[in-house]
Amino acid sequence: xxxxxxxxxxxxxxxxxxxxxxxxxxxxxxxxxxxxxxxxxxxxxxxxxxxxxxxxxxxxxxxxxxxxxxxxxxxxxxxxxxxxxxxxxxxxxxxxxxxxxxxxxxxxxxxxxxxxxxxxxxxxxxxxxxxxxxxxxxxxxxxxxxxxxxxxxxxxxxxxxxxxxxxxxxxxxxxxxxxxxxxxxxxxxxxxxxxxxxxxxxxxxxxxxxxxxxxxxxxxxxxxxxxxxxxxxxxxxxxxxxxxxxxxxxxxxxxxxxxxxxxxxxxxxxxxxxxxxxxxxxxxxxxxxxxxxxxxxxxxxxxxxxxxxxxxxxxxxxxxxxxxxxxxxxxxxxxxxxxxxxxxxxxxxxxxxx
Ligand code: FA5
Numbered sequence: 001x002x003x004x005x006x007x008x009x010x011x012x013x014x015x016x017x018x019x020x021x022x023x024x025x026x027x028x029x030x031x032x033x034x035x036x037x038x039x040x041x042x043x044x045x046x047x048x049x050x051x052x053x054x055x056x057x058x059x060x061x062x063x064x065x066x067x068x069x070x071x072x073x074x075x076x077x078x079x080x081x082x083x084x085x086x087x088x089x090x091x092x093x094x095x096x097x098x099x100x101x102x103x104x105x106x107x108x109x110x111x112x113x114x115x116x117x118x119x120x121x122x123x124x125x126x127x128x129x130x131x132x133x134x135x136x137x138x139x140x141x142x143x144x145x146x147x148x149x150x151x152x153x154x155x156x157x158x159x160x161x162x163x164x165x166x167x168x169x170x171x172x173x174x175x176x177x178x179x180x181x182x183x184x185x186x187x188x189x190x191x192x193x194x195x196x197x198x199x200x201x202x203x204x205x206x207x208x209x210x211x212x213x214x215x216x217x218x219x220x221x222x223x224x225x226x227x228x229x230x231x232x233x234x235x236x237x238x239x240x241x242x243x244x245x246x247x248x249x250x251x252x253x254x255x256x257x258x259x260x261x262x263x264x265x266x267x268x269x270x271x272x273x274x275x276x277x278x279x280x281x282x283x284x285x286x287x288x289x290x291x292x293x294x295x296x297x298x299x300x301x302x303x304x305x306x307x308x309x310x311x312x313x314x315x316x317x318x319x320x321x322x323x324x325x326x327x328x329x330x331x332x333x334x335x336x337x338x339x340x341x342x343x344x345x346x347x348x349x350x351x352x353x354x
Contacts, residue, residue: 022038028090029090050072053068113346113347140202146187147165147176166205166216177204179206185298194313199224213324223318225238236255239318258294263316264299267294271328297315298317
């Protein structure tokens with residue numbers, strides 16, 4: 001009997017010594033969990049000893065039970081101490097790794113910006129809103145009917161060849177990429193009765209060789225005003241005001257005769273160069289003038305074509321190149337840069353978003 005107790009005491013002491021030695025070697029939360037499994041878990045050494053108590057003679061069980069429970073309590077306490085210490089150390093380390101150095105400079109935030117053409121369209125819309133014009137938008141893929149016929153350019157008219165048209169294949173109808181924003185003249189007049197005052201910003205397309213001032217895709221701004229008693233003086237006043245708003249209050253505007261089938265009379269209009277004050281420079285090609293676009297009084301045939309009475313109503317129209325305006329304002333010398341998607345170029349025009 002005494003033999004068995006002695007054996008159990010020796011075993012308890014052996015388990016204790018081994019457990020404490022191994023606990024001393026534990027350096028991580030994972031290792032501590034493994035230690036607990038080995039000694040205190042369901043199949044752990046101390047649990048096995050407790051289960052074995054039942055096989056002892058009844059009179060020995062109380063003392064053996066107390067001794068084994070005492071071991072369990074001691075090991076549990078030691079394990080809790082070590083576990084708490086390791087958890088605290090792990091948390092400290094995680095905090096140290098996640099620490100933010102608030103004295104470091106912030107990372108720059110790259111914010112997108114509107115394309116210079118979009119910015120100019122916005123500016124033009126604002127200028128014309130003050131002059132009583134409303135902005136409308138139209139399709140970039142057009143029928144020959146709107147792009148030509150209703151603009152007094154019938155299919156046998158030689159002027160139809162002037163616009164180098166990109167034709168979209170279609171067996172039944174002539175479909176083109178609009179060569180200018182002028183088709184929106186007829187589309188607008190078909191939809192509304194005078195007084196009409198609209199501008200139409202938008203892309204236009206021509207089958208044209210590209211160079212520093214020509215692109216196959218470019219942006220125009222169309223203008224149209226139709227009412228009773230509209231005269232050439234209204235056209236000139238409107239374009240002069242546009243030039244001053246864009247380039248400064250002292251700018252002068254020049255009108256010279258030109259031909260467009262949908263206006264009569266037709267003019268081209270230019271503004272004196274704001275960069276050299278009309279003295280002649282690289283941007284104005286030493287002429288002192290910058291060409292802005294074409295204009296004129298709406299041709300009576302165009303008014304008739306949309307059902308307006310040309311005896312009652314008159315109107316003016318103009319069309320200008322938006323890239324060219326930006327070039328005049330900024331001195332950019334190659335129009336191809338606008339569609340080139342080089343962010344270094346585009347970034348120069350970025351305005352803070354407010
Ligand atoms: C027209 O397109 C007429 N629809 C303008 C018009 C409207 C006249 C209403 C009368 C009444 P034009 O082909 O000249 O006209 O083009 C007008 C402007 O568009 C030009 O002055 C130029 O600034 C711009 N433009 C024309 N072709 C190109 C091109 N290939 N690349 C860049 N800009 C162009």
